[in-house]
Amino acid sequence: MIIELIKADITTIEADAIVNAANSSLLGGGGVDGAIHRKGGKAILDACMAIRNKQGKCDTGNAVITTAGNLPAKYVIHTVGPVWNGESERNNELLAACYRNSLMLAVENDIKVIAFPNISTGIYHFPKDKAAEIAIRTVNNFAQKEKIEKVIFVCFDDKNYDLYLQRLGR
Numbered sequence: 001m002i003i004e005l006i007k008a009d010i011t012t013i014e015a016d017a018i019v020n021a022a023n024s025s026l027l028g029g030g031g032v033d034g035a036i037h038r039k040g041g042k043a044i045l046d047a048c049m050a051i052r053n054k055q056g057k058c059d060t061g062n063a064v065i066t067t068a069g070n071l072p073a074k075y076v077i078h079t080v081g082p083v084w085n086g087e088s089e090r091n092n093e094l095l096a097a098c099y100r101n102s103l104m105l106a107v108e109n110d111i112k113v114i115a116f117p118n119i120s121t122g123i124y125h126f127p128k129d130k131a132a133e134i135a136i137r138t139v140n141n142f143a144q145k146e147k148i149e150k151v152i153f154v155c156f157d158d159k160n161y162d163l164y165l166q167r168l169g170r
């Protein structure tokens, strides 16, 4: 498994799947979620609504998969990060679960290249350094690593990009 780091808008990435930092409603919001629904079009929202009707809301740490609509990726994996409410093992574990469950869905759907945003580090206020640490560690420790060809960490803001660069090198 190759790990790549880029600074970009994730909606422009041509991966098999891009991951969305969604909320439990799965019905869209601000940040990267807003951008994905805006650019991906109604097909994504329709698919999210179908999932809601079938299985209800998406719990924090879980992930679901839909079409990517008009985006250059094939799929969007929607995962719900924890809202930061102070240091706790539970928050760390929930954030790790987002990465792990997204990778598990990728394997189940034969996805080889997957792009992650910096889940929970925007509107949900998870400290960026801790989140980067957890994201990189969880991807590196993923049990079925050999089934994924490439993980792309897509940073949008300079702070996240610098934190990942420090940890991953060039």
Ligand code: AR6
Binding pocket: 008, 009, 010, 011, 021, 022, 023, 028, 029, 030, 031, 032, 033, 034, 035, 081, 117, 118, 119, 120, 121, 122, 123, 124, 125, 126, 154, 155, 156, 157, 160
């Ligand atoms: N491409 C890549 N990364 C982005 C983009 C983009 N187009 N836009 C923002 N980011 P956030 P959260 C980065 O707030 O903290 C929504 O309302 C951003 O710099 O999108 O998990 C949902 O519906 C930050 O580092 O997600 C939820 O209610 C990272 O994406 C809530 O926000 C995550 O920021 C989720 O909050």
